[in-house]
Amino acid sequence: MKKGIHPDNYRPVVFKDMSNEEIFITRSTVAAKETIEIDGVTYPLVKLEITSSSHPFFTGKQKLVDTAGRVDKFMSRYGNRKK
Structure with a gap:
């Protein structure tokens, strides 16, 4: 590795996930x-x-956030395509 291009202040740091x-x-x-x-x-x-x-990608749990009925509108338009 080249000398002088990497930072010298590596130290242990705590990262906290605020959602869980x-x-x-x-x-x-x-x-x-x-x-x-x-x-x-x-x-x-x-x-x-x-x-x-x-x-959600890593946990496998998908959250469905409905903003002003957009999910219902999408489902009414495209949700019944398999019938």
């Missing part, structure tokens, strides 16, 4: 404003809205 409260610790250079204490050790905290532990 799951946390994981990994090494990162991301700047964090908050901290969290886990097992007596203080880590920088990065809050995320969605991770692989809550994303």
Whole structure:
């Protein structure tokens, strides 16, 4: 590897999924404003809205969000194609 092009501030950082409260610790250079204490050790905290532990592609659970009847409108138009 080339010298001098990689950051020197790799450190353990806690990433927290806010939708299911799951946390994981990994090494990162991301700047964090908050901290969290886990097992007596203080880590920088990065809050995320969605991770692989809550994303429908990885969990297999699909959420259907109906905004102003759009799903019903779609189903009435295209839902009965197999008949």
